[in-house]
Amino acid sequence: MSIEPFRFIHATNVRLDEPLQRTGPLEEDARQIAEDATLIAFDRIVESCIDRDVDFLLLTGNVFVAEAFTVRARIALERGLALLADADVPVYVTCGDADPLTAWQGRITDPGNLTLLSSTDDDPVAALRDGRVLASLFVVATPGIDESALSLSGPAIFRIPDSTTWQVGLLGAGSGAEVYPGEMQQDSSDGLSRVDELVRIAIEGGANYLAVGEGTARATLKLNGGIAHDPGRPQGMCPNDTGVHGCTLVEVSEDGRARLTQIPTAAVRWESYSIEVDDDTSWDALVEAMQLQLMEAEPQPGEEVWLIDWHLAGAGQTLQALCEEHAQRELVELVEAELESAETPRRQHRFHIETTCSALDLEENRAWAAWQEVLRTESGRFLGSLRREVHDSDWSRSEWGRRIRNSLDDIENQQIVEQGERIGRKWLGHGREMQ
Template sequence: MNSLRYIHAADLHLDTPFLGLSRTDAGEALQAQLRDATFTALQRLFDQCERLRPDFLVLAGDIYNQEEHSVKAQLALRDGCVRLQACGIPVFWAHGNHDPLDSRLKAVDWPDNVTIFGPEPEQHVLYRDGAPLAVIHGISHARIREARNLALLFHRQPETDCFQLGVLHCSVEGSPTQDRYAPCSLDDLRAAGLDAWALGHVHERRILARHPFIAYPGNAQGLHINEGGPRGCLLVTAEACDGAFSCREEFLPLGPVQWQRPVIGLDAVEQLDAVEDRLLEALTTVTEKA
């Protein structure tokens, strides 16, 4: 068994408008930056793939929004996959509740390095030097409200002795999300016998378990004030250890816009201009940290 690396991204929500953007009095340059932020995050994702040369890229759903019907989003995704094809990097993509299979443009011609999972569980073997490197298991949401426990459909390939990864857009029991699609539990995921899971749907970065490695990368760009802090993807390194695999992750920031809620102390402030000074000081501190 060999070591390998993959990049895990999810919930890019390409071309999704920022809440309140139409009502902001920000200048045109800032409005343009906000409008393009999800696409900037996408381009940064492909830049990181070209720089780091992982063994493959995983997209775990909600890459674009069905309700937006964005041709621009799907063509930007295709063009990026063409870039990765030139680098020899495969892309494994599962659809989620915002971009189910029935929302995909049939006219888009995806390059040969892209594997889009269908509505039933699939397994794809990735080879290195003629030997199996990884088995990528995945399934897509067929429709906008997937209520089945899709995790129960995953099973390890016992005949293939290599790293095995599950790709799923789902709500794990206890996850902080109101929209419970493809609900499952940690025990359901563990029962599949896989070495790791690349999940999507929860917009906060979370490592749910180490053995097997079960992770949400969070979304690539925060879409409103309640999605604060840096947003991006995970670079995961899996190494063989005592007949199993141990995974470690590195966060890669992608989102060009960071939301923050600075706390401004007004103790002993008596003059209005001092309030302004405190405000500017707090904003400067937040900006420097970002």
């Protein structure tokens, strides 16, 4: 394939002016940054489009939450669209489950550069530069898509007539398609959903790039002839969203190959670290271990606040002392003393202390043995049953249903076992034997 090189930015799940979840108490400056975090991320997406002179911006759903569409969100969105219009940057939007087509129509002022795509019945849209076609954009799947009505040949739009044009397939947030690195299963009977099957069919049908909008995590899946990519959220929304967040710069070369580069946009970053503590762990050793963890995570441009969860588990006097808040404050001061610099984001630390009992206590505790047996035999059954109940329910396609589905998909059976063991140690490891 010989085409005219071009570049665009792909972002999803901006969720303008939606509050971050479970931040805990924050100092005044940090709290203001957290309150503005999603607005800051969108501003940085717009700035990146202009600074990098992209040919268009692609937003794959949930730009805002229609049910809680604030004045601040609307102003930020319209200001960003206007800035991009002044820079001659078109904006293509695939509607998501949180921002359906009806929420855009009549509520957002279009400065002339906005194109909405919301249905698999929509005709392909040509992305142009100086009147020349750079790419063809079409909808592959939408929120609430009826998977039972899909044929294995896919929507008619997959019959791509022009193989010389770079093809971009769109899967908006809430369509149910998620990208996992590695190889996609080829047999739908092995658990591959029909929407995920569409991803494979679209690539085989001639799509060069599938823009996935779920935004739960950044991931790229390479298939024969093309790639499926989810840039992840531009701003982490909760403690589970650890690490770097941003949008993706897609640079398409003359031979049709795409190079993907993450552009950090988050002002607030979550991190979570676990450290085992025992009777031999000294205060100095713990400080050093925490500092090493922090030094391995490199701050990204624009990150202003880090919210760090420390999970300290084990036994010993050092861990027992950290059950007191004043000891936690002293520990943070020692950790920060060696790490502070002009470029370091301000860090806020939270501690989760889990003390365990001795191995001898547990070995002789019949209640603990019985509890382990319950975890071993029932945890997987419980998780599978819960997933089936949620996926089969009528409300599973709602916004809250989607959040619950995503949370369940992030849970592994081993996590339930480990959490159950922590609870069991706390309640069953000491005291008299339960009869």
